[in-house]
Amino acid sequence: xxxxxxxxxxxxWPKGTLKWYWVPTIADINAPTRAELDAxxxxxxxxxxxxxxxxxxxxxxxxxxxxxxxxxxxxxxxAEDSSLTMYADPSGxxxxxxxxxxxxxxxxxxxxxxxxxxxxxxxxxxxxSVSKPFEMDAVPVCTFQFAITAEPAEDVAVPA
Numbered sequence: 001x002x003x004x005x006x007x008x009x010x011x012x013w014p015k016g017t018l019k020w021y022w023v024p025t026i027a028d029i030n031a032p033t034r035a036e037l038d039a040x041x042x043x044x045x046x047x048x049x050x051x052x053x054x055x056x057x058x059x060x061x062x063x064x065x066x067x068x069x070x071x072x073x074x075x076x077x078x079a080e081d082s083s084l085t086m087y088a089d090p091s092g093x094x095x096x097x098x099x100x101x102x103x104x105x106x107x108x109x110x111x112x113x114x115x116x117x118x119x120x121x122x123x124x125x126x127x128x129s130v131s132k133p134f135e136m137d138a139v140p141v142c143t144f145q146f147a148i149t150a151e152p153a154e155d156v157a158v159p160a
Contacts, residue, residue, distance in 0.1 A: 012112070019044045019110035020084065022098055026106050029122040029153040034160060037108065041098055043086065048141050052082030053109060053123065055152060079148035082107075082123070088132060088140040096130060099144055103127045107146065116160040122153040 023040030026032045059072040084107070086095045099105070104126045112118040125146040132142050 014111065017111075017113045019108075019114050020047050020050070021108040021110070021114075022095075022105055023108050023122075024105040026122060029106065029124060029150075030156060032108070032120075032122060032156065032159065037114070037159070040106075040108065042114075043084065043095060046086045046095060047084055048087055048139075049085040050083065051085075052080040053107075053121070054080045055154070056080065077151065079123070079152060081145070082125075082148060083143055083145045085141050085143045088142050090140075094142065095144065096142060099127045099130070101127055101130055104149070110158060114158060116158050118158050119155045120158050122156060123148050124150040124152070 020043045021037060021040040022043055023032070023036060025039070026036050055077050057077050058075040060075040061070050062073045063070045084095075088094055088096075104124075107123045107125050108120055109123070110118065110120045114120075123146070126149050128145045128147045130142055130144050132140070134140055
């Protein structure tokens with residue numbers, strides 16, 4: 001008998017679907033409420049680019065003195081350096097008013113949109129820096145670098 005095939009997924013293009021929220025307070029990041037998410041700010045329309053927002057595991061050698069083979073064990077989990085690059089307004093009335101250096105809160109990423117039952121990731125963060133790399137021939141942006149301060153809640157169901 002052959003192995004059971006994995007269920008085919010509905011493939012999609014994230015541009016226009018992916019959502020990013022800044023949510024200052026979430027009591028339990030593993031179960032955010034609709035009221036907590038609605039109290040946040042949808043950053044999506046102003047996000048020009050993003051980097052990081054993933055976790056990875058370190059692996060450590062676990063040798064056995066009775067074997068030449070050296071196995072590995074999953075060790076620490078780390079969050080990648082993460083940032084959001086957002087459009088700047090000449091008056092400064094942009095994301096800088098929400099997320100200044102040292103501000104703590106949560107970045108919520110909805111990979112399939114803010115749709116009940118779909119999945120989201122919640123990253124507890126501190127804003128580490130806000131840089132303004134002005135260039136002569138480019139639309140001005142601000143790059144917000146974040147320290148992910150606790151283990152993210154990944155693949156949490158979006159509440160109704």
